[in-house]
Amino acid sequence: MVFERMPLEIWFDKYQFEVDYDIGESGMKYLSVKDLGIDLNEIELRYGYHLGNPELRAEIAKGYRSLDFENVAVTTGASEGNFSVIGHLVGPNDHIIVEHPTYPSLYQIPRSLNRNLSLFKLKWDNDFRPDMDELRRLVRPNTKLITLTHPNNPTGSVITEKELKEAIEIAEDVGAYLMVDETYREMMFETPPPLAATMSSNAISLTSMSKTWGLPGIRIGWVVADTPIIQAVRAVREQVTICNSSIGEAIAKAVLEKRETLLKERREAMMANFVVLKEWMDNQDWLEWIEPKSGVVGAPRLRRRGSTDELCQLLVTKYRTFTVPGSHMELDGHLRIGFGGEHEELVKGLDMLKQALREIHS
């Protein structure tokens, strides 16, 4: 068993701090403590409850209809949730199906653990939509977990309620779980499909404060599921992080208590940015895309085809603009553009992208 670094995170670690314009990030522009106006002075810097502060868990549970705080495990970002669920459910003789492309840890964890992994591919020719017949073909008697990511990173594809129900049935038929990474769900352009965990005791929802709320630095995410899964997440995380950061939990709680007001502002900013990106895409000659249906990322490809490595490298070094080359997300030929950042930064970054595209095509 060998844990190797993920190419996506190597790229971030190397370049994201070295640029002037970031149009590759997959979340809304990050916030500072000052922006939030939260007083942190009274926070006790002790170990916390291993499943998360009960008040925070109750605040989170309010979003999940029939479920309550016992169905919530607060984790160190969605990342720890992913690790815990996969680590617990998928043993050495089990099979896991992971929708692809996605955030790489979802397939990299089973690879590192040497598990039997099948990739459920979203294809350009199918508008990056999940094909349920294909999912049915991939399932085996020993499949223990199917993971989907919707809205999808990096394609912006969105599953329908009907497809989600079908995916749950496919999992249930073999006694497997379906886990949906819903990290981008609050950034839907239209009404989102239901939260997976509210649909079946075999469905697991997972999300994070990192993207919609622009708070990746507090490292808070959560898993919502039937209580045996929640208890298992606790067992795994006790061996890795024990509990969450008390400062992170306090910030998450304060933000979620104001979620409606904050969400409105953030969605307006996201939609205004999407208009800019869409217009830019309509008026350039070198890239084509399947328009994202939601979230704050899209994955255009070069019309002339071929790798985007040279483009992204040129952009980051000469034009000080950050995007993500598709090769770092197993989607070579594409690049990830994020439109959740500041408006001006997006406009400038797209201008730099245009110049770099012109340069590589001259």
Ligand SMILES: Cc1ncc(COP(=O)(O)O)c(C=O)c1O
């Ligand atoms: C779909 C998805 N899941 C999980 C993560 C991990 O995020 P975090 O651990 O910050 O919640 C990311 C980050 O990009 C993501 O895109």
